[in-house]
Amino acid sequence: MTPYFSWKYSHRNHHANTNSLDNDEVYIPKRKSKVTLYSKILNNPPGRVFTLVFRLTLGFPLYLFTNISGKKYGRFANHFDPMSPIFTDRERVQVLLSDFGLLAVLYAVKLLVDAKGLAWVTCMYGIPVLGVSVFFVLITYLHHTHLSLPHYDSTEWNWIKGALSTIDRDFGFLNRVFHDVTHTHVLHHLISYIPHYNAKEARDAIKPILGEYYKIDRTPIFKAMWREAKECIYIEPDEDSEHKGVYWYHKL
Incomplete structure (x- = not known):
């Protein structure tokens, strides 16, 4: 379950600050100096399976x-506390309304569990909710994680750079299932x-305008994941680049 207004406002912030290391709202990668010991311990096939799950x-x-x-x-910040720093003063009442919802x-x-039993509710409600969560994270993770996608600090970021630092993915027949959000994210x-x-029509219209700035990766999804x-473990600027505020993904 997702708090409607809370998500609305944090997602708006994400769109306004995409790939800004200072102000983006989500999917902010670690810099090399912040890579933790457990990231190094899990840097192997079994560890990656655990991390992905x-x-x-x-x-x-x-x-x-x-x-x-x-x-x-x-x-501390979260999407349920009206006083969370994620939100402005004028948004806090609506965050509270989301909590009540x-x-x-x-x-x-709870009433459904009382009437039908926990097993029935788990199968009919819990598993579908989990499925939505899994695919939501998978899709958005792949949209914002790729070796070709830069992140920017305050010396380099602007809105158009951030908006173009996302990538479309091809989920095959699932593109239609997900209302084409998978391959129209740019x-x-x-x-x-x-x-x-x-x-899709709008994407096809802007592709010739964007040219090389439009990115899509058709790698099979599980292979790409x-x-x-x-x-894509951490980010650092290229050592030989004069643009020290542009950060790229690297592996350990």
């Missing part, structure tokens, strides 16, 4: 509850108000 199943709930992989605010849903689920960051049923988990 953990990220896909618990990544989204942990982001909502603890702001994991999110912007560093200097104090979630409580109402949880109460409805468009989504450039013109976010275009509805999904016009997204494994590759990015192996190669």
